[in-house]
Amino acid sequence: MIDQLTKEFEDCRSHLRSYILRMTTNVEETDDIVQETYLKAHANIESFKGDASLRTWIFAIASNLARDHLRSKKRWPENVTDICREAALSNQQFLQEMGQIRMTSPQGNFEIKEHIAFCFTCISKSLPLEQQLTLLLKEVYEFKVKEIAEIIDNTEAMVKYYLHIGRSKMIEIFDKRCSLINKEGICHQCTELNGMFNPKQKAQEEVMKIEMAREAENGDKEHLFDLRTKIVQGIDPFQSDASELQLHHLQHNRKVMEEYLKKS
Amino acid sequence: MIMTTTSISMAQDGRAQTNKKTFSRQTAVSTNIAADASIIWTLLTNGADISRWNSTIVSFEGDIVQGEKIKLKSIVDPSRVFTIKVKSVKAENEMVWADGTAPFFRGVRTFSLKSNPDGTNTFSMIEKMGGLMYPMAAKHIPDFDDSFEQFAADLKREAELIQNSKN
Numbered sequence: 001m002i003d004q005l006t007k008e009f010e011d012c013r014s015h016l017r018s019y020i021l022r023m024t025t026n027v028e029e030t031d032d033i034v035q036e037t038y039l040k041a042h043a044n045i046e047s048f049k050g051d052a053s054l055r056t057w058i059f060a061i062a063s064n065l066a067r068d069h070l071r072s073k074k075r076w077p078e079n080v081t082d083i084c085r086e087a088a089l090s091n092q093q094f095l096q097e098m099g100q101i102r103m104t105s106p107q108g109n110f111e112i113k114e115h116i117a118f119c120f121t122c123i124s125k126s127l128p129l130e131q132q133l134t135l136l137l138k139e140v141y142e143f144k145v146k147e148i149a150e151i152i153d154n155t156e157a158m159v160k161y162y163l164h165i166g167r168s169k170m171i172e173i174f175d176k177r178c179s180l181i182n183k184e185g186i187c188h189q190c191t192e193l194n195g196m197f198n199p200k201q202k203a204q205e206e207v208m209k210i211e212m213a214r215e216a217e218n219g220d221k222e223h224l225f226d227l228r229t230k231i232v233q234g235i236d237p238f239q240s241d242a243s244e245l246q247l248h249h250l251q252h253n254r255k256v257m258e259e260y261l262k263k264s
Numbered sequence: 265m266i267m268t269t270t271s272i273s274m275a276q277d278g279r280a281q282t283n284k285k286t287f288s289r290q291t292a293v294s295t296n297i298a299a300d301a302s303i304i305w306t307l308l309t310n311g312a313d314i315s316r317w318n319s320t321i322v323s324f325e326g327d328i329v330q331g332e333k334i335k336l337k338s339i340v341d342p343s344r345v346f347t348i349k350v351k352s353v354k355a356e357n358e359m360v361w362a363d364g365t366a367p368f369f370r371g372v373r374t375f376s377l378k379s380n381p382d383g384t385n386t387f388s389m390i391e392k393m394g395g396l397m398y399p400m401a402a403k404h405i406p407d408f409d410d411s412f413e414q415f416a417a418d419l420k421r422e423a424e425l426i427q428n429s430k431n
Contacts, residue, residue, distance in 0.1 A: 128312075144431055145430075145431045146431065155300070155302060156431075157299075157300035157302045157303050157426075157427070158302055158303070158306070160303065160426050160427065160429050161302070161303050161306050161307075161426055163429065164425070164426045164429055165310075165313055165316075168316060169316075172316075
């Protein structure tokens with residue numbers, strides 16, 4: 001059984017790691033939780049009854065650890081990206097570090113779709129924890145409602161409720177903010193950063209490479225959100241071409257949020 | 265006087281009914297909802313989300329927890345903020361909100377949920393208002409029937425949408 005656990009853990013490690021990162025936004029804490037998940041699973045393997053899959057069981061342990069870790073922490077505000085943008089623009093050191101990563105790191109590319117995934121992480125932290133967790137498990141990691149109910153130890157009805165309300169809220173926030181899908185959207189950060197990191201590219205051409213932006217005029221908000229989550233699904237924040245740049249940016253946002261929430 | 269139970273036989277068709285008396289008025293609505301009780305109850309008691317699905321609520325502040333005060337603006341009179349006390353909450357069963365001061369004027373709204381053998385749940389909402397001052401105020405209090413029907417229809421639609429969402 002231990003062999004089976006070790007194999008399953010290795011198979012799902014990258015998903016598990018990105019899932020926890022999207023909740024904690026902290027690489028060190030993520031790696032601690034992932035390691036602790038394995039140790040706990042190893043120590044309790046006798047209690048695994050096989051009612052759920054091993055993958056589901058592993059995600060349940062990890063989710064519990066992440067929840068324990070995050071329960072006392074405040075959630076981020078919806079306008080997190082505005083607050084962090086202001087902080088970044090007045091932080092010369094951070095901007096220089098980002099420039100350095102862009103110039104020297106093999107994982108320092110900037111792509112708009114990578115920023116979309118980054119933005120999804122930041123905005124999803126404005127949802128109540130149970131909603132964020134449920135949304136990530138369903139929309140990004142493609143668990144079934146029944147499996148999510150096992151992971152978060154709740155009923156399928158409540159999982160559906162969390163999913164519905166979490167999705168509705170995210171759709172509303174993106175519809176109000178994201179200029180990729182709404183011409184009146186107040187946030188242009190992805191194209192702004194693209195201009196900064198890829199000055200030779202034409203922003204509009206880059207935007208049109210993204211299906212979600214091409215389909216924006218159709219106005220089906222649910223469909224646009226599904227296209228957004230497809231982008232997020234396709235990006236491993238630890239392995240992508242932009243991972244070092246995005247992780248550095250995420251660390252910046254987390255620190256800004258910690259300071260901001262301390263004062264609020 | 266208005267705290268005594270007044271029985272109105274309610275059809276579960278989402279149509280509101282009002283009974284008027286000299287010192288009191290009662291409006292009631294009831295509807296069958298094909299959704300899990302936990303979904304219906306969470307929709308009713310999550311103050312942070314209630315104005316999203318409930319088109320009769322213009323704005324809402326506060327936590328729907330027993331003993332707490334909530335502030336809401338309703339489409340019945342959007343210019344006025346109602347400060348209401350959550351008198352009791354029995355999960356997935358009954359909740360009572362109240363405002364005003366007996367014996368002069370008091371409004372009591374009771375939300376209840378009853379499970380049916382076919383798996384559906386019957387949601388009922390009754391507002392009783394009355395008191396010594398009621399006759400003078402009565403003509404200034406708008407009719408609740410439309411907003412009650414709208415409330416029940418919104419709750420039914422939202423709960424059934426969630427219940428039937430993909431697995």
